[in-house]
Amino acid sequence: MIGLGAVVLGTPDPVGLAAFYRELLGWTTVEGGDPRFLRLRAPEQERPGLSFQLEPDHVAPTWPPQAGTQQMQAHLDLLVDDLEHEGARAESLGATREEHQPADGVVVMRDPHGHPFCLFRPGH
Template sequence: MTPRMQLSAITLDCPDPLALAAFYQQATGLELHPESDAVFAALKSGSGLSIGFQRVEEHRAPSWPDPAVPQQLHCCFRVADLDEAEAWLRELGAGRPDPQPNEHRWRVLTDPAGHPFCIVEGLASPE
């Protein structure tokens, strides 16, 4: 069967699209789309998949692990070393909520707009 759809983008609601795009740009190395602005910003990968960030007035950050404000969506990223990656991402502005469900296998962090994302060990070390 030929696929009828191909995933092209994942978009996160946030209060400041350019600021959140800058966080993920530093974290992933993806390029900022040249038409990004204060209403919608995007990062493009070489594979054609993009991560979008759209302004939502009165955005309520997820309250993970408290379900009062659901996590809405979360992304997972493979990293070479959990401790190093966590320290670096926290320097960029990521938060570290508690509790951590299995911090020896993965870490749950939050981006500057409060969206949870996971880092999972398993990426080859950079050359």
């Protein structure tokens, strides 16, 4: 059997980025973590989680993609009931809204360290 344990984001500041996602998602920091590698989990379940690994030379990807630039390897899709409310809340926590938005019902944002993530409504 194989199961997804966590998605890991590289960052120059694991503690700071974990704090952003902890507030955004309402998740809990798993105790006993090394500040170079932290994991969050949903309050009601242990896995899958979201982890943050120290990468001092992290380079944020370009969005939208352009040849010859840092390409996005992965991004998070976060399901929301209210795009505008949750987008504004994410911005208040330090996220930025991308100028290029690919479709209705989806908002592309970046966390404080430049990782793209999408907020989307059910059915999109």
